[in-house]
Amino acid sequence: MDVDDQDELESEKLDQMNPKRFNRDNFLNAISQVESSGGQDTNHPVIQHGLQAGQQAMGSYGLLPNTVDELNNRARLNNTLTPEMVAATRDPASVANNPALQQQYANQLADRVLNRFPTPQMAAYAWNGGHNLTPAQVQQRDYMNDPYVQKFQKVWRALGHK
Secondary structure, eight states: OOOHHHHHHHHHHHHHTTOOOOHHHHHHHHHHHHHTHHHHHHHOOBBBTTTTTTOBBBBBTOOOOHHHHHHHHHHHTTTTTOHHHHHHHHHHGGGGGGGHHHHHHEEEEEHHHHHOOHHHHHHHHHHOOOTOOOHHHHHHHHGGGGGGHHHHHHEEEEEEOO
16 A cells, blocks of 8 residues: 555544534435435436546446546445455446445435535535545535535535535
């Protein structure tokens, strides 16, 4: 493990102790509403442009195969890789047919963004636009005017959150 990986692991461990964490279930409920109407529309379109071109999001939370790969790598570094995750490493598309594994990945990713960002809106932007962004990068991108964040904010408020 190189120094950067070790620093990131230490940073994540510290972030997990953040007392200002937002409720993960509330956050994921809102993300699911934005991504798939609460799991009702999981037939996501194939991405046409950018780094994820040719990929198709999966499940209620719109997880991408590259994200699944990265989450598996993080789990390997943390010694938390499960047999199901190992199988998904070989075939990321297999996640689409495994709601329990989707939930596991969504929980892992939600913890990451909620621990890194001071507001649910910034975390939602990172969920959609790059969970490895820093808070400063998200702030610089005028995230509150992003269409994804605006949808998230509407759902977030409709679910009774401020």
